[in-house]
Amino acid sequence: xxxxxxxxxxxxxxxxxxxxxxxxxxxxxxxxxxxxxxxxxxxxxxxxxxxxxxxxxxxxxxxxxxxxxxxxxxxxxxxxxxxxxxxxxxxxxxxxxxxxxxxxxxxxxxxxxxxxxxxxxxxxxxxxxxxxxxxxxxxxxxxxxxxxxxxxxxxxxxxxxxxxxxxxxxxxxxxxxxxxxxxxxxxxxxxxxxxxxxxxxxxxxxxxxxxxxxxxxxxxxxxxxxxxxxxxxxxxxxxxxxxxxxxxxxxxxxxxxxxxxxxxxxxxxxxxxxxxxxxxxxxxxxxxxxxxxxxxxxxxxxxxxxxxxxxxxxxxxxxxxxxxxxxxxxxxxxxxxxxxxxxxxxxxxxxxxxxxxxxxxxxxxxxxxxxxxxxxxxxxx
Numbered sequence: 493x494x495x496x497x498x499x500x501x502x503x504x505x506x507x508x509x510x511x512x513x514x515x516x517x518x519x520x521x522x523x524x525x526x527x528x529x530x531x532x533x534x535x536x537x538x539x540x541x542x543x544x545x546x547x548x549x550x551x552x553x554x555x556x557x558x559x560x561x562x563x564x565x566x567x568x569x570x571x572x573x574x575x576x577x578x579x580x581x582x583x584x585x586x587x588x589x590x591x592x593x594x595x596x597x598x599x600x601x602x603x604x605x606x607x608x609x610x611x612x613x614x615x616x617x618x619x620x621x622x623x624x625x626x627x628x629x630x631x632x633x634x635x636x637x638x639x640x641x642x643x644x645x646x647x648x649x650x651x652x653x654x655x656x657x658x659x660x661x662x663x664x665x666x667x668x669x670x671x672x673x674x675x676x677x678x679x680x681x682x683x684x685x686x687x688x689x690x691x692x693x694x695x696x697x698x699x700x701x702x703x704x705x706x707x708x709x710x711x712x713x714x715x716x717x718x719x720x721x722x723x724x725x726x727x728x729x730x731x732x733x734x735x736x737x738x739x740x741x742x743x744x745x746x747x748x749x750x751x752x753x754x755x756x757x758x759x760x761x762x763x764x765x766x767x768x769x770x771x772x773x774x775x776x777x778x779x780x781x782x783x784x785x786x787x788x789x790x791x792x793x794x795x796x797x798x799x800x801x802x803x804x805x806x807x808x809x810x811x812x813x814x815x816x817x818x819x820x821x822x823x824x825x826x827x828x829x830x831x832x833x834x835x836x837x838x839x840x841x842x843x844x845x846x847x848x849x850x851x852x853x854x855x856x857x858x859x860x861x862x863x864x865x866x867x868x869x870x871x872x873x
Contacts (some may be wrong), residue, residue: 539844554678555690557732560632562725564682565603565616565639565653567624604681605653606734607628608764610662614653615726615764617739618644621651629655632688643767648706649739650760652767661728666733667753668758671695673710673851679716679738681725691717695786698776700753702784703836705740711753712736718752719826727754736760777869778816778842778851782833785821799829799854800825814864816851823859824852841869 579650587827603620607613611668622626627639639655683689691715718738727736736754766773783803790798799821805812822830826849830836841860843849845868853860 500654501727510625516654517676517743525747534690551676551678551692551730554728554730554732555680557692558663558680558726558728558734559688560661561607561671562680562682563605563607563614563689564630564685564687565605565614565620565724566628567603567621568600568628569624573849580604589696596629602685602721603723603766604721605638606726606736606737607660607662607725608665608734612655612657613642613764613768614639614655614662614759616651616653616735617737618646618651620724621786622646627653629653629689631657632661643773645767645773648755648759648763649706650737650763651766652764661851663728663734664732665730665761666757668735668756671729671735673698673699673823676730677714677716677735678719678730678732679714679722679725679754680728681718681738683717683719683721689722693717693752696751698756703753705753708759708841709834710756710759710838711739712756714752715716715750715835716751716752716756718754734840737813772811772871774845774868775841776845776849777867778840778843779806779813779867780810780816780822780863782803782822782836783814784833788856789837793857794856795819795821797823797829800830800836802853810867811851812865814851814862816853817855817863819861822853823834824850826850826869840866 496825521748533847601620601624603616605614605620608615613830621641621644627641629637631637635657637655637657640654642654644651656777674694677693677695678691681689693714695712696715697713697789699849701709701711703709703711705711712727712735716727718725718741722738723740725738726734727738729735733862735757735758738752738754738758740753742749742751749787779805780802783801785795785799785801789801802811802816802818802820803821805816805818822836823841824830825836825843828839845866847866848863849866850861851864852859854860
């Protein structure tokens, strides 16, 4: 009896193996269904039914809004070839016009700019177009236009170009009052001549000054990558509105290290309007040379709001004629505090030439008010 059962079991196993052999040879596609779990890889095909998922944060709309207004700037100028031999004083004495006979060559550079008006006004950095005799703009749509300088202001490193074109896309101005440290910003420019490029970062700091870059400094610091060629480009907020003009970077290698500076839109707009209207910027001038007041001195003099020490005066200048003295400490101009040098220069620049302003100084341990007739600031050399 036991032997009979064993024979039946052996025959059943043989039949199963034979059936498996036939199926694997003729219909191998049926094996996963028969064998169940195995070493086969199951691929998931996208279904026709859409799956609802949370949208990933994107700034594509902001970039799409601002990019058409950012242009690539290509400049060139004629330069004399420099020869160290010409520095010889004896040679220059007997051949004074030798330098003028040296062959000339053209130098090219690149940068960025922002179309601020559909009438063809473009805002950029002064150092981008300084000395150029040929300026070409390349728009985001591929158009190439010739531009000329409408006006420049080296003391803020800003310049306005004028070009002719149809349907020029102008950028939308934002407000610096709505910008805070930590806000996401986009930098748009022409790095290394690649064309319109967008980088992202945050506002690292506001009101940066004492950098020794410009005479009037009130920079927005950002870690959005700004590389050579991006100067003059746009710094925009998450809605695509202009909040600054990319100006310079801190770098030990020439590339971006995550510390860039942009001229705030409030300053850029004030300079822009004057350059379009008059071709130059008119600022007030008092004829004083300021010096930062050490915190220890301010504390010793009980000046809680700070102030700026007058190191020297321009002889017969507005302040000198009004009776302001060397070593006076300026604490207010027309009721507006002057906590440091940057604030003092900004206050003086806002004054209209020919008007009378009240300058409050700390002298002999008391406050003294002096009426000064504001002069016009000389052009930067």
